Amino acid sequence: MADRHLEIEQKYDAEAGFVLPALDDLPGVSAVAEPRVHELHATYFDTPDLRLAAHGITLRRRRGGDDSGWHLKVPVGPDGKQEHRAPLGRPRVVPARLAGLVAVHTRGAEPAPVATLQTRRTVVVLRDADGTALAEVADDLVTAYRDAGDEPRRWREIEVELGTGGTDLLKAAGKRLRKAGARRAKSSSKLGRLLGEAVPAAPGATARAATRARLRELTANGKLPTVTAGDAVLGYLAAQLESLIEFDPRARQGEDDAVHRMRVATRRLRSTLQAYRPVLDPARTEPPQAELRRLAAVLGEVRDLEVLRMRFADGPPFLQDDLARRERGAYRRMNLALKETWYFELLDALDGLIADPPLGERADRKARKELPVLVSRVWERMATQYRTIEVVDDPDFARHETRKAAKRARYAAELATPVLGAAAKRVAKDAKRIQEVLGEHQDAVIAMEHLEAVRGRARTPQDAFALGVLYGREECRAGTARDRLAVTWSRTLGPSF
Structure with missing residues (x-):
């Protein structure tokens, strides 16, 4: 089972009497495989205040089907999700790697079961002339529970997930399903449909987006004379905090250039709080600066070794081996630091600067x-x-x-x-x-x-x-x-x- 997979799919709601239409004449499709039926049992995990759901993230442990195990899905664009997988392991213990990838959102809160879904899935595979799987169409009968004593909710939905096929196939399949009576689903996940209005807005993300949008609107619509110093500073801070949060999980995985990008965002945040002190109240901006410096140092150890490794790529083997060993150690220390309370408190404090700006005496100028x-x-x-x-x-x-x-x-x-x-x-x-x-x-x-x-x-x-x-x-x-x-x-x- 691959531990990471880019999933591109669309979901459709269907009534009980819906009949799956013919799909063998869609673009590139030469054959539709015989249907296979799976019984799936999934437990979804989140924090008590549903922080993952608020960001459109789902974390589940699922038994049944061809991909039993833990699945973490993070939104990537309108129809895409980056899916990370791990073996089944223990029923109530989230794998450490997956927990780390969402720690920037959970911030020390332990994910626990929030819902159970039982799905009877009928899958057909759309294949090209060579037998390659272009897409899978899953017809799901879902029974979902928030708590053990709750009345179950039931619905039917159709998922079209691309394999090697292109977006033209995804579009054509959707058009065919809608013509047969299906409707584009309002929620991009089963959990989102079950939770509905119980999913809160993500306060930090909402405030960052609103702050950035305000600055873009003012600067793009000829309203420059109305832009205050506070508008400019807060818009930049929001963008850099967004970047730090974006690259946090990538840095934990050791993705190329991710530690560098996260470190740059950290430095930009700290530099802005220093350079624009007259715009913001130092009583609230000075404490995060020490922790930003601490974070930059943690990331800097990894980045400096990355630079040395690349610089000495043609060096003697013992030198390369020594740098690789030290870099692995630095990554371990970084990942431990990014689990500590001070880091999560720093993220909360930075979110607080955006949501409740500590404007100084020059902010309105x-x-x-x-x-x-x-x-x-x-x-x-x-x-x-x-x-x-x-x-x-x-x-x-x-x-x-x-x-x-x-x-x-x-x-x-x-x-x-x-x-x-x-x-x-x-x-x-x-x-x-x-x-x-x-x-x-x-x-x-x-x-x-x-x-x-x-x-x-x-x-x-x-x-x-x-x-x-x-x-x-x-x-x-x-x-x-x-x-x-x-x-x-x-x-x-x-x-x-």
């Missing part, structure tokens, strides 16, 4: 007047830090601090771009160029430090020579970055609002 002042202030801090590189005892440290200041300037300008347009966009690009040059230098410095640390573990003269070659390459990269920095800085103009 016009964004077109206030944002240039704040962006320029962050840029000047970066410029001041840059000027220290040539006068301090540790120029590498000063370069690293300048890089961090460049990130803050970039993020501050990105926030202002929907309101200030090209002028802010140019500042963001200038800051990004400086950040990237200094990033290359910092990566080279970290790489050299790592090579110094492991050189004593070289097993052969060949390994020692290879480490020396890598060190020389990184030294050249660092020097090139230092040379590029002066040129890059000379080409930046700074804010001109």
Whole structure:
């Protein structure tokens, strides 16, 4: 059983007397297999306040059919769901991997049974001329219970799930079913149909969506003069929190670039709370900053090792093996940290900033007047830090601090771009160029430090020579970055609002 599967399907309600129409002449279909009948028994799990259902997520343990086991389904687009699977295991113990994938929503609350569904399923498979399964059509007779003593609810529904077929087949099958008397289902899941109005709105997601929508509406409809500094800051914070939540489960699975994207969202959140302090009340924005820094450090350990592994892909085997082992350990520590109470409390606190904004004294000022002042202030801090590189005892440290200041300037300008347009966009690009040059230098410095640390573990003269070659390459990269920095800085103009 594959542990992950992209499910694309459509559901239709059908009356008791509905007769499945002929499907063998649909696009690409050459044959319809003989019907198979399955008896399915599924227990659905959620938190007591139905947090998963509020996000359109279903988590169940199902017996019967060809795919007995645990199924976690997460919405992906209008007709798609990313399905994660695990073996049956214990009846009331959610597999740790699946629990981790929804932890960003459950936030420490333990999922428990919330409904039981018994389904008599009749399945026909639509095949092409080569016998490949293009789609499955399931005719389900459902009996559902919220609690053991409740009266059961019964209904019939038809599911069309794509295999190798395309959306044209999905569309044609739906048209045929509707012509035969079926109706497009109002709910995308059986659990959603059973729970109905008991499913609450997801407060955090609702507030984030509303905040972002307000800023989009104001900036897209010629209402820029009415946009306040508070509107701009909250819209950006909502977008970054949404990104953090999106990449949380992907980072836990070790998907490519997911830890990096989650870390960037974390840094943007923290940078915004720092750079736009006059817009938000520090009494509520300062506590989350410490936890955002903690989260960035947890993610940073993994990301730094990812960068080293990719940087030394041509290094000696012992070096690659050591980095792979350390990276696995960093992932384990990250996944443990993302289960801890402080992380869930941080998510709640950030949601609270959006749902109940702690607006400061400058929040109601016009964004077109206030944002240039704040962006320029962050840029000047970066410029001041840059000027220290040539006068301090540790120029590498000063370069690293300048890089961090460049990130803050970039993020501050990105926030202002929907309101200030090209002028802010140019500042963001200038800051990004400086950040990237200094990033290359910092990566080279970290790489050299790592090579110094492991050189004593070289097993052969060949390994020692290879480490020396890598060190020389990184030294050249660092020097090139230092040379590029002066040129890059000379080409930046700074804010001109």
